[in-house]
Amino acid sequence: DIVMTQSPDSLAVSLGERATINCKSSQSVLSSSDNKNYLAWYQQKPGQPPKLLIYWSSTRESGVPDRFSGSGSGTDFTLTISSLQAEDVAVYFCQQYYSTPTFGPGARVHIK
Amino acid sequence: QAQLVQSGAEVKKPGSSVKVSCKASGGTFTSYTVSWVRQAPGRGLEWMGGITPFFGTPDYSQKFQGRVTMTADRSTSTAYMELSSLRSDDTAVYYCARYDSILGAFDYWGQGTLVTVSS
Numbered sequence: 001d002i003v004m005t006q007s008p009d010s011l012a013v014s015l016g017e018r019a020t021i022n023c024k025s026s027q028s029v030l031s032s033s034d035n036k037n038y039l040a041w042y043q044q045k046p047g048q049p050p051k052l053l054i055y056w057s058s059t060r061e062s063g064v065p066d067r068f069s070g071s072g073s074g075t076d077f078t079l080t081i082s083s084l085q086a087e088d089v090a091v092y093f094c095q096q097y098y099s100t101p102t103f104g105p106g107a108r109v110h111i112k
Numbered sequence: 113q114a115q116l117v118q119s120g121a122e123v124k125k126p127g128s129s130v131k132v133s134c135k136a137s138g139g140t141f142t143s144y145t146v147s148w149v150r151q152a153p154g155r156g157l158e159w160m161g162g163i164t165p166f167f168g169t170p171d172y173s174q175k176f177q178g179r180v181t182m183t184a185d186r187s188t189s190t191a192y193m194e195l196s197s198l199r200s201d202d203t204a205v206y207y208c209a210r211y212d213s214i215l216g217a218f219d220y221w222g223q224g225t226l227v228t229v230s231s
Contacts, residue, residue: 036216039216055215055216103149105156
């Protein structure tokens with residue numbers, strides 16, 4: 001299975017400041033057949049299921065605020081929240097579906 | 113707008129089985145894969161397997177092979193996940209999620225079902 005790692009595992013950010021979370025896969029998740037990275041990002045708040053934010057490493061799901069952006073290719077990916085809002089306090093997971101799906105361990109974002 | 117609604121919380125004894133349901137509405141049930149993902153308390157997300165109702169053939173994570181059974185009833189748009197030989201470390205919230213193969217992601221999730229395994 002592809003192993004997903006994330007860093008940092010927790011970060012404190014001031015309101016209005018940028019938050020950056022990194023995700024690394026143990027092998028490339030770039031599909032040669034369609035040139036897409038099968039890498040998604042999810043947000044999970046306490047007591048709720050995960051919510052899809054980003055797919056294909058950089059495409060925002062419908063309804064997701066544009067302060068959330070994804071980047072990267074191959075094995076290295078980043079989720080950026082450009083201006084942290086109070087409602088963004090959550091745990092963020094990356095996930096690959098290039099092969100048997102696996103998730104990163106999560107990164108907790110909280111307010112400084 | 114698709115929606116997945118799961119059955120309620122369960123408390124089970126070690127060695128027993130649990131069956132969780134996931135009823136879909138607002139979408140084309142048969143065309144998508146319904147996956148099951150679990151989350152132990154304070155832990156990350158773990159994919160258990162999935163089933164595409166149109167084909168009916170499940171795909172299981174090796175970790176759960178032999179202990180999990182996933183089925184789908186097209187007439188009621190309901191998917192089921194049964195886990196047997198329960199242990200205390202199976203205590204977790206179990207989610208069903210719709211996998212969209214075009215997006216390569218789980219775009220809709222059920223609300224979760226807490227399964228507690230305790231003697």
